[in-house]
Amino acid sequence: MINRIRDSIAEAIACVAxxxxxxxxxxxxxxxxxxxxxxLLDHGARDLTIVANNAGVGETGIARLLAENRVxxxxxxxxxxxxxxxxxxxxxxxxxxxxxxxxxxxxxxIRAAGAxxxxxxxxxxxxxxxxxxxxxxxxxxxxxxxxxxxSADVALLKAERADRWGNLVYYKTARNFNPIMATAARxxxxxxxxxVALGDIDPEQVVTPGIFVDHVxxxxxxxx
Amino acid sequence: MNRLTPEQVAARCAADxxxxxxxxxxxxxxxxxxxxxPADREVIYHSENGVLGxxxxxxxxxxxxxxxxxxxxxxxxxxxxxxxxxxxxxxxMRGGHIDISVLGAYQVAANGDLxxxxxxxxxxxxxxxxxxxxxxxxKQLFAITRHTLKDGTPKIVERCSYPLTGAGVVxxxxxxxAVIAVTDAGLQVIELxxxxxxDTVQNVTDAPLMAPDTARRxxx
Numbered sequence: 001m002i003n004r005i006r007d008s009i010a011e012a013i014a015c016v017a018x019x020x021x022x023x024x025x026x027x028x029x030x031x032x033x034x035x036x037x038x039x040l041l042d043h044g045a046r047d048l049t050i051v052a053n054n055a056g057v058g059e060t061g062i063a064r065l066l067a068e069n070r071v072x073x074x075x076x077x078x079x080x081x082x083x084x085x086x087x088x089x090x091x092x093x094x095x096x097x098x099x100x101x102x103x104x105x106x107x108x109x110i111r112a113a114g115a116x117x118x119x120x121x122x123x124x125x126x127x128x129x130x131x132x133x134x135x136x137x138x139x140x141x142x143x144x145x146x147x148x149x150x151s152a153d154v155a156l157l158k159a160e161r162a163d164r165w166g167n168l169v170y171y172k173t174a175r176n177f178n179p180i181m182a183t184a185a186r187x188x189x190x191x192x193x194x195x196v197a198l199g200d201i202d203p204e205q206v207v208t209p210g211i212f213v214d215h216v217x218x219x220x221x222x223x224x
Numbered sequence: 225m226n227r228l229t230p231e232q233v234a235a236r237c238a239a240d241x242x243x244x245x246x247x248x249x250x251x252x253x254x255x256x257x258x259x260x261x262p263a264d265r266e267v268i269y270h271s272e273n274g275v276l277g278x279x280x281x282x283x284x285x286x287x288x289x290x291x292x293x294x295x296x297x298x299x300x301x302x303x304x305x306x307x308x309x310x311x312x313x314x315x316x317m318r319g320g321h322i323d324i325s326v327l328g329a330y331q332v333a334a335n336g337d338l339x340x341x342x343x344x345x346x347x348x349x350x351x352x353x354x355x356x357x358x359x360x361x362x363k364q365l366f367a368i369t370r371h372t373l374k375d376g377t378p379k380i381v382e383r384c385s386y387p388l389t390g391a392g393v394v395x396x397x398x399x400x401x402a403v404i405a406v407t408d409a410g411l412q413v414i415e416l417x418x419x420x421x422x423d424t425v426q427n428v429t430d431a432p433l434m435a436p437d438t439a440r441r442x443x444x
Contacts (some may be wrong), residue, residue, distance in 0.1 A: 027273040028296035029311075030289065053310075080351040082294070092347045100350055103272060104314030104357035123360040124318060129342070129387045130352065146414040155423040172307060175288040176273050207309075 004040040004166035005195055012215040015187050016045045019072075021152040023110070023181040024052040024062060028081070031174030032193040033064075033158040035219040037061050040156075041068060042169040049073040049109045051152055053108070054104060054179060057083035066090050075150070077103035096105025102130060105147050107180060113149035114212075121146055153186035159208070163199070166213030167206045175207065182212040189215040226418035227400040235260035236417065237326060237368050237398040241267055248358060251295045253368050254326040263410075268320055272354040276417070277305030294354070309364040312356065314430070317361035325362035326414045327355060328392075331370040333383040334431040336394040336406040338367060339386035354387070359390030371399035371428060378430035380404070380411070401425045404432075410434060 008010040013036060016022070026032030041064065048071050056063030056076050064073050065157055066086040074096060079087045090096045101109070102124045121144035125131045135146035157178045161172035168190055170178060182188050190208075195218045230238070233257035241247055241257070243265040243266045244251060249255050259280070265308050270276050271293040278293065279302040287298040316322060331339040331345050338359060342350035359365055396414075397404040402425050403415040411436045416425060 028292060029271070030292050030296075065265065068373060071441045078351045078353040080349045098349065102248045102352050102356040103310070103354040104318060107310040109312050119320055123320065126360070128356065128389065129390050130356065170307070172291040172301075173271075173273050173275050175307050175309055177310045181379050 003164045003166050004162070004210065004213055006215050006217050009035060009217050012036070012041070012189050012217040013039050013043055013154075016043060016154050018110030019047045020065055021049040021051060021151075023152040023155040023185050024050055024179075025155070025157045025176065025178035025181050025204060026061070027053050027173065027176040029057065030172075031158045031170070031176045031178055032061050033156045033189075034061055036156040036189060036191045036217070040065065041070070046070045047072045049075065051075045051106075051181075053077055053106070053152065054081055055079035055084055055087035055194065058080055058085075063087065066096070068149060069211065070088070071096055073097040073099065075099040075101060075106070076213060077101055077106050086142065099101075100130065106150070107177065109147055109150035110177070110180045110184045112147075113151035114180060118147060119148045120148055133195070148181065152181070152185040153187065155181040155188045157182055157188065157190040159190050159192045161194045161196050162213070162216045163196055163201055163210070164216075166216055167188070167197060167201050168192070168208035168210075168213060169201055169205055170207055179208050182208045187215070188213050189217070191217050191219050225401070225420055228418050230400075231256060231260075233398055235366060236403065237366060238262075240366075240396070241324060242263070242350050243267070246270055246276075246318070246321065248325045248362065249294070250325070250327040250355065250358070251329045253351065254328055255295045255297065257295065257368070268426055270272070270316060271299075271316075272310075272313055272315075274308050274310060275305065276308075277299075277302050294327065314357050317354065317357045319440070320361055320363060322362045324364045324366060325358040326366045326368055327358060329367045329397075330386050331379050331381050332367045332394050332397050332406075333381050333384045334406075334411050336392040337384050338365070338389045338394050340389050342387045344387060344389060351396055355389045359393040364395050365393050366396045366398060366399045367394045371401040371425070376428065378428055381430040399430070404433070408440040432436050
């Protein structure tokens with residue numbers, strides 16, 4: 001019998017190793033697997049590379065990992081937000097590496113990795129500092145930049161509901177990067193607000209088919 | 225010199241958004257534009273974090289922390305709205321499906337170059353977000369900004385000194401002093417705002433402006 005539901009959060013994240021690249025779903029504080037990230041602190045992993053849209057605010061999520069010196073590198077589009085104190089401090093100290101990626105290119109690099117593609121040409125960033133050193137091509141008269149796929153060892157996702165096959169549905173703008181990150185990591189862990197019986201999710205409504213998901217943990221964190 | 229408030233600049237920009245448009249509003253002052261589009265126009269707003277068709281801010285106490293816009297502010301949904309993941313959201317931009325993008329600016333140059341992601345500082349982190357995708361994908365790009373920094377340094381310039389977000393991408397500039405069109409001939413003032421005369425605005429602009437009446441004269 002297939003059962004992706006795990007009894008404990010420690011069991012769900014046991015696979016994370018020092019030096020891993022982690023994809024963390026979320027945009028701002030919506031759609032962030034805060035419980036998985038908290039568990040990661042107890043787990044002890046360090047020298048992590050974090051792939052996410054933002055770099056955390058306040059004392060939660062990625063910001064907490066930065067505060068505890070668990071992060072070696074951040075690959076993101078928008079690290080600076082009101083309250084991104086820990087990222088700014090580590091950046092100013094030159095204690096972390098930043099790879100800044102335009103948001104759509106970040107999404108598409110993740111999607112390309114998940115879809116087994118070797119990269120793609122995008123007009124985004126052509127002629128700017130973020131395209132320096134990259135292969136370029138003029139396609140139909142428009143400058144394009146070649147971008148490579150971006151994969152990870154582990155993805156930490158937030159979804160609303162799951163069944164024991166790992167099928168996921170999301171909640172409002174908490175969807176954001178989660179469905180594409182589900183496709184691009186070797187091990188995918190989803191924190192969900194509710195586990196439902198197999199068959200309770202209408203197949204027409206499944207956003208992430210369970211084929212992409214390895215571990216599901218039900219948490220008490222409410223969606224709203 | 226009189227200046228419009230940020231709300232007044234947003235309202236002036238909103239007046240130029242037509243019925244039926246798909247519009248993406250950037251972080252900061254652009255977000256304010258949605259509050260001023262005339263009620264008789266049906267405008268569909270897109271936010272990069274995967275939402276189309278959102279409406280006004282929720283009433284106090286009605287906020288849903290998982291329902292936000294690009295500025296991370298709480299929003300509400302209108303009937304007909306939809307959610308989608310990030311790759312689809314940016315496909316909408318790059319694929320040319322967004323009619324108007326309204327973005328903030330560090331600097332806008334006379335040739336339509338936009339700088340709004342990096343100050344080039346070694347210690348102050350850069351942040352690009354979706355700006356580079358919007359400038360290549362949206363059919364029209366409106367920049368909305370104060371005309372100068374607080375110390376008077378011009379933000380409308382002959383050439384950007386900050387790293388570019390996109391080259392030749394801005395079509396219109398809305399400031400607290402003027403509405404300016406970026407044309408092949410240079411910066412054409414469409415409207416002087418807050419009762420300022422042309423020379424006053426030109427004096428705080430680091431690029432030659434064409435006065436509003438020259439456009440009318442050229443058209444005969």
